[in-house]
Amino acid sequence: MTTKVYGYLKTPDDKPLERGSIRFILAAVGAQSDSLYVDDNALHAYADTNGYFELNLWPNINSSVNAPYDVTIFQSGEVVESWEAYVPQGTSSISIDDLYALYKSSKGVPVHLTSIDNVFIKVDEALAKAAAAVAFKKTAEDAVASATDAVGRANTAVNSANDAINRANIAAATGTEVRYVPNGNLAVRVGSGFWQQPNAQKANGWPKDEIWYHLITSTHDNTGNNYSLQIAAPFFGQSEYYIRNTDNQGHKAWDRIITSGNQILKYTKIQGFKWYKAFKINNGESFQAANESTNVVFRILGQTDFGRTADRQTSFIEASFGVRGPRIRPVLTSKGDSNFGPYADSFQFRIYAEPRPGGGEDAYLYIRTPVYSQAVVEHYNIDSIPLFEEAGTIYHNGTDWVIPLPSTGRLMWDSANPTGGYQDMYVGNNKVYHSGDFDINNILARLAALEAK
Numbered sequence: 334m335t336t337k338v339y340g341y342l343k344t345p346d347d348k349p350l351e352r353g354s355i356r357f358i359l360a361a362v363g364a365q366s367d368s369l370y371v372d373d374n375a376l377h378a379y380a381d382t383n384g385y386f387e388l389n390l391w392p393n394i395n396s397s398v399n400a401p402y403d404v405t406i407f408q409s410g411e412v413v414e415s416w417e418a419y420v421p422q423g424t425s426s427i428s429i430d431d432l433y434a435l436y437k438s439s440k441g442v443p444v445h446l447t448s449i450d451n452v453f454i455k456v457d458e459a460l461a462k463a464a465a466a467v468a469f470k471k472t473a474e475d476a477v478a479s480a481t482d483a484v485g486r487a488n489t490a491v492n493s494a495n496d497a498i499n500r501a502n503i504a505a506a507t508g509t510e511v512r513y514v515p516n517g518n519l520a521v522r523v524g525s526g527f528w529q530q531p532n533a534q535k536a537n538g539w540p541k542d543e544i545w546y547h548l549i550t551s552t553h554d555n556t557g558n559n560y561s562l563q564i565a566a567p568f569f570g571q572s573e574y575y576i577r578n579t580d581n582q583g584h585k586a587w588d589r590i591i592t593s594g595n596q597i598l599k600y601t602k603i604q605g606f607k608w609y610k611a612f613k614i615n616n617g618e619s620f621q622a623a624n625e626s627t628n629v630v631f632r633i634l635g636q637t638d639f640g641r642t643a644d645r646q647t648s649f650i651e652a653s654f655g656v657r658g659p660r661i662r663p664v665l666t667s668k669g670d671s672n673f674g675p676y677a678d679s680f681q682f683r684i685y686a687e688p689r690p691g692g693g694e695d696a697y698l699y700i701r702t703p704v705y706s707q708a709v710v711e712h713y714n715i716d717s718i719p720l721f722e723e724a725g726t727i728y729h730n731g732t733d734w735v736i737p738l739p740s741t742g743r744l745m746w747d748s749a750n751p752t753g754g755y756q757d758m759y760v761g762n763n764k765v766y767h768s769g770d771f772d773i774n775n776i777l778a779r780l781a782a783l784e785a786k
Contacts (some may be wrong), residue, residue, distance in 0.1 A: 336420050339387035340429030342380045342406060349384030352409040355429075360417065363393050363400030370400065392422040404432075514548065520583030522559040525552045540575040540587040543567045559583060601721050605637070605706035608725035608739035612698045612712075614654055614684065629654045629698060635708030637678060650680060654698055665748065675749035677727055677734035678703045687742035699724060699739045 342353040363370035370391055370692055378386040380659040393400050401417040416436045419426060460473045462550075514523055514530045519538030528548040533539040538544060545568035552561035561579045565587070574590040604608055612629045633650040648669035663682070665673065673680055679702040686694040702708055704727055 334392070335389040336392045336422070336424060337387055337389050337426035338420065338429060338432060339385075339426060341384040342386065342429075343384050349382060350380060350406075350408050350413075352381040352407075353384060353386075354378060354407045355380070355386055355388070356405045356407070357388060357390060357402045358405075359393065359400055359417070360403045361398070363391070363396035364398050365391075365395045366585075372400070390420050390737045394419045395422055404436075471710070519548070519563075522556070523548075523550055523552065523561065523563075525550050525561075538583050540565055540573075540589075545569070571607045599712055599719065601710045601712065601719065603700070603702050603708050603710060603721065605702045605704050606704055606727045607723055608737070609700045609702070610697055610720050610722040610724040610739065611700045611710075612654070612719055614696050614698050629712070631710055631712035633680070633700075633708050633710050635680065635702065635706055636704045637706040648680065652682070654682075654684070663746065663748070673748040675736070677736060679749075681736075682746075682748040683739065683744060684746040685740040685742035686745050687740060694743070696745065697740070697742070701727075701736070701739070704734060 338357075342350040342355065344350055354377060356375050358375045359370060361374040372395070375389055376390065378388045380386045390402070392733050393402060393748075401419055404416050404418045406411055406414040416433070418436055420432070421435070424669055478688050512526060512528055514528050516531050517528075517533060517537055519533075520536075521538075528547075528550065528739065530539070530546045530548060531544065533543045533546045535541050547566050547568065549564045550561050551563075552559075559579050559581045563577055563579065565575045567573050574586040576590055577585050577587045579585045614629050629719055630653045631651075633648070633652070635648045635650070637648065648667060650668075651666040653664040653666075667680075667684070673682065675681065680703060683699045684696055685699065700710075710721075725731050725737040727736050729735070
């Protein structure tokens with residue numbers, strides 16, 4: 334008796350394998366009843382124009398010794414796949430995908446296969462020994478004992494498989510599959526489960542309007558109320574997570590979950606001899622537009638000269654920068670030894686307008702730290718993503734410190750020369766410095782006047 338092996342050979346785009354064929358070769362001599370099935374004899378089938386083939390093969394699991402088939406698939410004479418196979422008994426035919434699945438499920442493990450009501454069952458070597466006992470006419474008692482033991486193990490395997498199927502069915506029934514929120518409406522009761530929703534609207538109870546949302550819910554089993562713990566997040570990005578207890582209210586406000594990626598207060602270490610491209614301070618297509626403004630708020634705790642008692646010490650700087658149309662609106666407060674002059678031992682701030690790819694300009698705030706210093710910047714920043722890219726290093730030419738320009742863009746504002754600024758700056762013990770006070774010419778004139786005294 335033989336078993337027909339049949340099926341289609343196809344490419345991943347569901348087209349027939351060009352000049353495809355399949356070959357079965359016994360890898361070892363097989364034995365059954367009064368016959369030997371000789372190894373190294375090839376049975377070859379060529380697929381037709383639809384990729385279909387079929388072969389009639391001896392079911393080698395009947396062998397009293399281990400004799401697998403070596404299966405090889407060819408395309409235009411070239412090998413594209415190979416594996417070992419055991420052709421099962423108890424069925425008139427088996428498809429090539431079932432045969433391959435049996436191989437994948439038992440790869441690397443000695444296994445025998447049989448068919449019970451067209452369901453293929455893996456059983457261990459005990460069943461093979463029982464079959465060998467009958468084939469070689471050993472005592473009936475030994476054969477029955479071996480067969481009974483093998484059948485018991487097979488039944489255990491079938492029961493385990495049924496348990497796994499039942500657990501999967503229970504998981505599906507309890508709602509662990511992903512579903513759409515009915516009518517996209519989260520302002521009404523939604524049961525427990527895992528959900529997804531396109532075109533979510535804040536008016537329908539979502540945190541805000543969004544193209545797609547993930548949603549996890551744990552809802553009270555009383556269908557007459559709307560008490561639910563809900564967690565929502567957009568499909569895209571890594572910084573927006575929302576949570577709420579509905580408290581029987583469909584439009585209950587959401588709280589944003591603070592993570593390491595979206596915390597409002599952040600800290601960045603900077604150190605001396607450097608310009609830093611710190612923030613982009615316009616939030617739209619052009620900072621020139623009158624209806625656009627961005628505020629960047631930060632504090633700097635810095636120390637110059639690394640704590641030498643005879644030199645400059647700790648400085649505490651609070652700053653706020655905003656752009657309103659073409660105007661720069663800075664507020665700077667400094668406590669300690671540092672100032673905002675154009676000197677190597679000073680902090681300095683500049684704003685440059687830089688060309689944007691495709692046209693237009695963006696405004697960027699640059700921060701320069703004094704030589705021999707280090708500082709921590711605490712920045713409160715929602716609308717602008719902090720950059721803190723190194724943009725230039727102070728160096729000494731043997732005579733003087735040289736401070737390079739951090740950008741080739743258009744200089745809009747400079748803390749060392751803020752002529753044209755639109756807001757006073759408070760420095761030291763509440764001393765008010767007006768927009769022209771930091772002009773270098775004014776500074777030199779005041780120094781000359783002091784020396785003349």
